[in-house]
Amino acid sequence: MREIRTIGIPRGLMAYRDGVLWKEFFERLGFVCAVSPKSDRELLGKGTACAVDETCLPFKMYLGHVIWLIGKCDVIFIPRMGGYDTREKMCTRYEALPDLVRNIFRDEQIRVLTVSYDWYTKTTEEKVYLELGALLGKSKKETKKAYGHARKRQEAWLKVKEREQDHALEGGKIKVLLAGHPYVLHDAYMGGELARILRKMDVEVIYTDYADREGALRKSYDLSRVMPWLINREITGALFMLRRKVDGIILVSAYPCGPDALVNDMLVRKLKDIPVLSLTLDAQSGTAGVETRMESFIDIIRYQKAGGYGNKDR
Numbered sequence: 001m002r003e004i005r006t007i008g009i010p011r012g013l014m015a016y017r018d019g020v021l022w023k024e025f026f027e028r029l030g031f032v033c034a035v036s037p038k039s040d041r042e043l044l045g046k047g048t049a050c051a052v053d054e055t056c057l058p059f060k061m062y063l064g065h066v067i068w069l070i071g072k073c074d075v076i077f078i079p080r081m082g083g084y085d086t087r088e089k090m091c092t093r094y095e096a097l098p099d100l101v102r103n104i105f106r107d108e109q110i111r112v113l114t115v116s117y118d119w120y121t122k123t124t125e126e127k128v129y130l131e132l133g134a135l136l137g138k139s140k141k142e143t144k145k146a147y148g149h150a151r152k153r154q155e156a157w158l159k160v161k162e163r164e165q166d167h168a169l170e171g172g173k174i175k176v177l178l179a180g181h182p183y184v185l186h187d188a189y190m191g192g193e194l195a196r197i198l199r200k201m202d203v204e205v206i207y208t209d210y211a212d213r214e215g216a217l218r219k220s221y222d223l224s225r226v227m228p229w230l231i232n233r234e235i236t237g238a239l240f241m242l243r244r245k246v247d248g249i250i251l252v253s254a255y256p257c258g259p260d261a262l263v264n265d266m267l268v269r270k271l272k273d274i275p276v277l278s279l280t281l282d283a284q285s286g287t288a289g290v291e292t293r294m295e296s297f298i299d300i301i302r303y304q305k306a307g308g309y310g311n312k313d314r
């Protein structure tokens with residue numbers, strides 16, 4: 001077996017949530033990380049060409065990132081994420097992710113490095129990383145140390161984001177909360193474009209994933225005891241933690257996302273006292289055509305703030 005020196009990390013899906021931890025963990029163990037570049041139309045085109053039509057836009061984009069990494073690293077890191085808990089699970093695409101990628105690129109015979117976050121075995125994150133370290137031929141002691149550093153680095157990164165966001169919430173600009181999966185909100189081709197449009201209109205952009213994650217998860221149980229998906233829980237909880245601090249909410253989804261279709265419908269019905277815009281991005285048009293809708297949405301917020309529509313205290 002070829003020696004592993006460089007580990008490829010596709011800049012997509014959960015890399016936007018846990019990527020700091022992954023990169024720090026591998027680098028602490030002495031590996032070099034190759035991270036694919038920011039998303040663009042070309043990467044999406046390549047990913048779409050090898051995906052079946054029914055798969056969601058973020059998965060098509062992810063495949064584009066995998067293609068970019070082929071030939072640039074010794075192995076591509078693609079974790080299998082089920083969940084840590086019997087109640088909080090991941091969308092099924094995450095459970096099958098390494099198998100889907102291996103199968104799609106069977107002719108290229110790419111080497112996948114994978115590990116399972118699997119609730120059936122009641123695992124913990126540390127156990128998962130110990131297993132990953134063993135797969136890479138590292139001792140328990142050095143893996144534990146690398147994981148400890150990586151976890152701290154990830155937490156520090158999120159704290160900085162939370163602090164910056166708290167500061168932005170105190171400013172005088174119109175504030176709009178972008179609510180969605182981190183890999184949709186922060187992908188340069190998807191949510192990145194929405195943020196650019198909002199900033200052009202002098203709007204402060206606030207994100208659901210830059211809120212206290214554990215607090216958001218707890219808060220989500222006030223709304224639903226049965227919602228199964230961990231990330232939709234974090235989005236829902238953060239949204240209800242932040243709703244009174246912002247002037248409007250944009251629910252951002254990527255077509256066709258089953259969890260978002262169910263959860264966002266419930267959210268629209270619950271959010272009666274604040275302007276809400278629901279946007280669904282798809283592989284054909286991306287963000288084209290949403291600019292006019294966003295402009296109208298911001299006009300409504302400005303009008304309401306100026307006392308229109310019998311504005312009342314929220």
Ligand code: SF4
Binds near residue numbers: 058059091257259
């Ligand atoms: S949660 Fe939705 S957007 Fe995310 S991988 Fe699943 S189907 Fe795709």
